[in-house]
Amino acid sequence: MQLTALIAMAGDPHTAIYLNGSAAAAAGFQQFPLVLRWLDDGVFVTGAAAPYTRALGAQLVAVGGMPIDQVVGQLATLIPHVNDQWVQYMAQHYLLGQQILQGLHVVPVAATTPLTFRTLAGEVFTLDVSPGSNSSLSSLPDPAAGIYPDYLQNTSQNYWYTYSAANRLLYFKYNSCGDMPGNPFANFANQVLAILDANPVDTFVFDLRGNTGGNSAIWNPLINGLTARIPTLLSNPGLRVYGVIDKGTFSSGSLDAMLLKQPIPSSVAAAFPGIDLSKLVQVLGEPTGGATQGYGNVTGFTLPSSGLVGQYSTEFITGPSYVPTGPAFQPDIAIGLRSTDFFARHDPVMAAILARTDAAPPPPSGSAIAVNGASFRADEGLAPGSFASVFGSYSQVPDQVLVAGIPGQIVAATASQVNFLVPARAPLGPAAVSVRANGSELASGQATLTSSGPGIFVLRPDPSQPGAVENQDASVNTSSSPAAAGSIVQVYATGNGPVDASGNAPVSVFFGDLPAGVLASVPLTQYPGLWQINVRVPAGITGEVPLFVVAQNLASNAVTLSVR
Template sequence: MKMHLTFVTFAFVLAGLTHAQQISTASRTEDLNYVVNIVAKADKFFFATLDPTQFQQAAAALTAKVPTATDAEFYVGLAQLVAMAGDMHTQIFLGTGNTPFLQFPLDLRWLDDGVFVVGAGSAYLNTLGTQIVAVEGMPVSQVVHQLGTTFAHSNDQYLHVEAESYLASQAILQALHIAPDAPTTAFTFQTLTGTQFTLQLAPRGSAGIAMLDPPLAQGPWPDYLNYGNYYTGVLSNSFFYSAPNKMLYAKYNTCEDLPGAPVSAFDAGVLAALDANPVDTLVIDFRGNGGGDEYLLFPLGLGLFERLPALVANPNFRLYLAIDKGTFSSGMYDPMAFVSGFLTNYEKLPPADTNGVFFVIGEPTSGKPVGYGDTVAFTLPGSGGTGQYSTDAVNQDNGVIPNLPSFNPDIPISTRSTDWFARFDPVMAAILARSSGPPAPPSGTAITVNAASFRTDQGVAPGSFAAVFGAFGQTPDQVLVGGVAGKIVSAAATQVNFIVPASAVPGATPISVLAGGAQLASGQFTVSAAGPGIFVLDGTNPQQPGAVENQDSTVNSTGNRAKVGSAIQIFATGYGPLDSKGSAPVRVFLGDLSAQVLYSGPAPGLPGLWQINALIPQGTPTGQLPLFLSAGNLTSNGVTIWIQ
């Protein structure tokens, strides 16, 4: 069966405000009747969970508004009417046809820590890298809740994906009475320092947007980030082989045949590359794949299962299926079919044991594993607006696919704003490190984190710098880790920086913060054998410039770049047990390129500090690149390094 979602970019116009009625009363009535009498009846699941009486009452209420509502108010109301069906595949695409909606010159991305501006028009470049926290004084969480009434959603992932576009539409915000019927709309932004500022934004045309994906950056993306999908508007399926990593990476952006590029050619090409090269790591990346026909990828899956006995004869072989909140419909169903047994059953293959070999990694999907699909597109007869509705049930009562809000990864990896603007892909970093996922997060009234990255999803190692946060009420003078005192480096009423005792044992560990022998706060965190974290020179800079020195011992920066083939010094914390030569095992990556390590171990005379000297490999792209470490199957944060 086919499942598909079209992620629509709103039409851009430079004309006046959309409060005028450009669509006639007769055309509006025609569109409303089409939804009530055609769409709601053609979709045989429309009333699966919806009370028909409730739907008719809502339709009557919208009918009463036909003569007086603005175009935006009426068509947002029509979208809300369709959304009542509760089917994410059945919806009206706002801003299409003869109802173009004014759009702010912002490109937004919903990341793990909020919704951020990743592209902006020239008049609003000061918003790049900031988080949107309010619209017209309304907290963004409330704004998004109201936006969610215009489309069905079964999880926050889908809500956030759609909000990336809807939040930038002035017409929708005005139709929902979040924004006033005025030329500009007030948005409140927040920087990484916590500073907030409010701007009155005016809508512009698409030509006004600059510095898209990623902003604040120069130079090419690392190889594994050079992909198109609904995030970038470029759909192409591609793959490449990395000999140094023995990794075959396949980016599957769309479950559709493209002109001159059928999926069958992609399937055959990946299998041919798998046969022709030694492969320890196979990655099929479904992030941003909005769907199409899931069966187009089944020949690749069939080929993999036919080769599985030979592949697992290599004890290092792993298959990673990457997903995220942009993975929907068939884009979600394909990785589910790989790991659920559905594909082998469909292809009449014997059951295969893929435990410990196949891993789903990334974020929960926006798609719901059990639902509806096989969509049919429609055009509203009055306005020319477009939409789609479902014609088939998907995975209903098949006993294989769990009925959950999302398809969840085996290895959960989130992407934060600091990752995005440092051009760092934590999912691929975890794959390259063969990570089993982040350690358990800290808990209690004393929250302990790696002092280099200040992230709760990274390791804290014995002998490393750590930071503990809390409302201590006074300046602490002692930190006990598993009952052993850590060396305090600096202390304040809300934060203590200290060195974890070298005797700390990996695992769940209690921590207490004291002053004068009295406990001020306590908690628990995970001590890991190694917990790599690279220090950041300016944590308020979205690009996260790393504590990296060039070969001449000057600080690396955009104006002082390292040369390909030269040595760099990286300053970090969290090295694990030293080997017989007194070195700390580590891998250094610039994007997906592995650098030769010249030295890795304690920085002379500086307890807790880890120094790594490495050579920038030949073939490294110039410009801004993400630098990260891998040690003990955990990865560090990603920081920016500049290459010339």
Template sequence: MSHWCESAGDAETWYAVLDQLARELPRRHVNLYFQRSRDDMEKELLELRRALPGMKESEIKAAIARWVASAGDAHTQLWWRPEKVYPLTLYWFKEGIYVTHAAPGYGHILNCRLVEINGKGIEEIEKAITGVIAHENKWWLKRNIPWYLVRPEVLHGLGILPDPDRVLMTFRDTGKQPVTELIHALPVSENSVWAGKGGLWPQHPQAPVPEPLYLKNRGMPYWYEHLPDTGTVYFQYNACLNDSSNPLDSFIRQQLAFLRDSDVERLIIDLRHNNGGNSRLLQPFIREVRNMEHVNRPGGLYVIVGRETFSAGMFNGLQFREATRAIFVGEPTGGKPNGYGEVMSFQLAGTNLYVSYSTQYFRCSREESPSFVPDRVVELTFTAYLHKKDPVLEHIFQEKSPYLWRFMLQA
């Protein structure tokens, strides 16, 4: 692997990038130095500038990603689009990180647990990757680390791999036996299992057993379904945006009419895949649900959140908490209740890299915490995923004491 900065021209490109970062990010971000001092961040950029001539391109990108992420704002990060990826999809379940999708030729490691990369334990790898991911809590890391583990340039830039085109990964199969596999990187365009984003998706080909509701219609921004056997309407809100093929305002009107006119005893709003957009779009729905006494009562209204509930998706969850008697179930959110947002970005000159940054601070909760923690914490296990079960919905349907002290204050 050759050095990126072999020539003066190469080095000059990256010197200009560092100058642009030093100039533009503090100017554009609403409060870049809220966690680290200006002196510390400027000193680190100066040290990177001195080290540039001996660094490879992937190492420079990793160093820039680490510097941007160190600001401590999960919205302020380096967008580092991969050209190649390993032909696997990984997800961090309660028991560990598992292979949920594998390209042809690697089917024997599907549903195996990842334990080592190039002889290094997965805990050591996780610590190294943590530095390049902008985050405010461990749940956002659990969402993103598996996505970074299949990106060769990231692993190479962090010094984990000598050759980004191939990697030795060691897994444990369902019988807990070790399986070591040499995995070759593929261009993104040739990789059949690269989703281009994090999160959990159905396996393909799908098993005869139907997917659980939380993985049904995974690519749709919003949808709902009536579950007559339980008197429930299940509403999955995956993105805070308007789908022109199914405008959100008419979709909301239709769902509200159904809630009023049908025999519905329970409404479940699932936000666990929602990592943002425009939080204002759902406010009319929240206001109307607040006035529906047959669902806005203890045990009649549930909101599901998780590690992917972030930014505007998390803000909508907090609005349900303030306005209604919803009980929250799932994992702590990847987003921080009080933090920075309203994101914009700029391109680093001479590269295909972008830096996103926050332009506003939002205080959405009276409590200061790194995550919004639901009333009932229920984590997804790999066993439940493998057997097409949803422990969160199971908990809701089996709830015997749907009451919280919070409801006394809202009475």
């Protein structure tokens, strides 16, 4: 481990000794039978063996009594990196290594290691965990129990695709930059291009989340085929191309993602003056785990005594001139993945793609953080007349909230959270938020008001996010009282946009990525801030289904609907 730390000091992520994987296991580095995932709001358990399934869906908050941030700080000394994204990606693996934690003196040498977790409801508990096999883990969410997001499917395949006729969307998942036996990428590219040629495609998604690299030239047959089709593709004025990246996008995966931003030749662009090429290709998600340029083209090695494997860089790889140099490739639109998204089977990036979101408003800031009162998302604005919550640490219970100087109606208040109605006449755009008591300001912040800001209410603090949804018989939708496919459900939300002449607020509703028929979308005037959406459950779906809505190109959070 000291040699690993010494190598990490160079700060070259491509030069490293790896303390996880089969070689490390053979050398005595044992793993806990858990699966961890670093999400926007912390490190969460997504898989667990039978003795530890209580931890499923919970956040890892301490190891041996040491807070998780301090533990990760220790792990970072073993992880060569140029940004925190790569530390987080590797830490979700190294946190499972008992000998790693013992070698860093995070925990003493013992048969078991105490891991402390916190549930979404706030319950804190500690499990004494032993190393073991992860061959028979329970997963949350369970892939067999309902709709599963595309980016989590077919993870053993280097590449795959699917076409959605309902959305005129072609989705390409690129997990690893390497040929697959029996289906070399050149053949695969021909299959994708044939689908593109034979079907209407308005949206083409290149999903490189979790692609840690390989040979960046492997996908050239697809890129070359698309380049030859640029004039044909641009003849569709509705075409949009999206790249998707995250902290696991690294090395050749990151290089290929940057290639998507290559400008279209001016000679070709001149033939399509009516198309805004600046919006043709958008990259969404999180910053990558690797820099835009750096050392690479690695050679592997094996340590003779321990058998541990590693690699070292052999040349400097210059990044493309059309991408700003930096420690990470930045998305055009930053969209994080929260635990409430992951456990609700929801992909907020695909939701933004289906919504055709062009930009996210600036996140709220200051000592008073105001967010949508149903979703609590910080990556969407507040709609006038909607429910909002403003969080802070107040010296006393507030009795007033001002938005752009206009009082909002308080619904409930504590010394850390105020639920209120955003003033209906508050102007759109940046707005000052002031939390007050007895005429004095307790905290202040900045928010953005948008004409719509959809959020669906959640029934209780459960990782799966059960929604405020009623079945056609007026019963509350639950796993024991599911909706029938083809029936009508009532969804309760807030943040609708302007209504049309019929009194309906225009909205689209998706079950997973399936668009559904909306029968009514009305603000309930007798309950200010509340928005009711009546929608028909699509045929052919069963189990736990993520449901979200789109208003004015902005996607809501997702809630879980049970369908039979």
